Amino acid sequence: MAEEKAKRYVENSAPDDARAYSRGYEAHRVGISMQECVEYYSKWAENGKYDQDLCSKRYRGPVIAANVLTEHFCDKIPETKILDVATGTGLVGKELQARGFKHLDALEPATGMLEQARKTNIYTNLYCEFLDGKRLPIEDDTYNCCVTSGGMGEGHIPCHGLHELIRITKPGGLICIVMREEYLTHVKEYHERLEPLMKKLEDDGKLKQLSREIVSRYSYDNNGVVYKLQIC
Ligand SMILES: C[S@@+](CC[C@H](N)C(=O)[O-])C[C@H]1O[C@@H](n2cnc3c(N)ncnc32)[C@H](O)[C@@H]1O
Numbered sequence: 140m141a142e143e144k145a146k147r148y149v150e151n152s153a154p155d156d157a158r159a160y161s162r163g164y165e166a167h168r169v170g171i172s173m174q175e176c177v178e179y180y181s182k183w184a185e186n187g188k189y190d191q192d193l194c195s196k197r198y199r200g201p202v203i204a205a206n207v208l209t210e211h212f213c214d215k216i217p218e219t220k221i222l223d224v225a226t227g228t229g230l231v232g233k234e235l236q237a238r239g240f241k242h243l244d245a246l247e248p249a250t251g252m253l254e255q256a257r258k259t260n261i262y263t264n265l266y267c268e269f270l271d272g273k274r275l276p277i278e279d280d281t282y283n284c285c286v287t288s289g290g291m292g293e294g295h296i297p298c299h300g301l302h303e304l305i306r307i308t309k310p311g312g313l314i315c316i317v318m319r320e321e322y323l324t325h326v327k328e329y330h331e332r333l334e335p336l337m338k339k340l341e342d343d344g345k346l347k348q349l350s351r352e353i354v355s356r357y358s359y360d361n362n363g364v365v366y367k368l369q370i371c
Pocket of ligand 1: 173176177180193200201224225226227228229230231246247248249252268269270271287288289290294295296297
């Protein structure tokens with residue numbers, strides 16, 4: 140079904156749009172491993188290709204994420220400490236900086252992407268690491284917020300990455316996940332697993348789901364889903 144949708148989009152779009160869509164589709168192809176995924180992104184980052192392809196008319200995730208955080212932290216923006224998880228080239232950081240956020244760190248496993256993020260000079264600490272459940276080199280309760288836009292998908296952040304985000308976010312702080320809605324069912328890792336895990340973590344008193352919002356045109360004409368999860 141996703142394949143048919145992609146084929147239809149590519150056939151009916153201008154060459155630039157079709158090329159950009161195909162590159163995104165390839166980064167999420169069924170069965171892609173985490174290693175293949177980061178190698179793919181590192182190449183995509185070369186010569187500004189990723190930023191051109193995922194310009195704001197095609198991909199609104201970074202703007203959506205930055206607006207959510209701006210509303211949530213409205214009275215304490217300059218002192219809010221944020222980890223941009225799956226930073227990529229730094230599109231989320233750019234939007235956050237434009238809204239007055241100053242304390243931004245980056246976590247990104249693809250060296251090619253992280254190098255682009257470094258060049259923006261937005262991030263203080265840059266961690267070249269996967270969020271994959273293993274312990275990150277970050278102290279407990281470090282951040283007011285961990286945010287990811289576009290970090291969830293086939294071969295991307297696995298469900299159990301949530302546990303580390305809980306550990307490194309301060310009590311009362313926020314995890315904000317912005318992702319394509321259909322990945323909740325199309326990606327095996329998340330199907331009937333991601334939301335049940337969020338529910339279990341809530342039942343266990345680790346977090347509280349403040350909101351779950353469906354947004355239109357997250358990427359192209361695809362809906363997104365935005366989770367705001369508060370650490371208990
Ligand atoms: C679609 S890009 C999103 C980048 C950026 N957040 C943005 O909005 O442009 C997905 C990013 O997730 C990263 N990624 C993939 N698997 C990851 C993992 N397990 N942990 C952290 N980042 C991961 C990729 O390397 C890639 O840079």
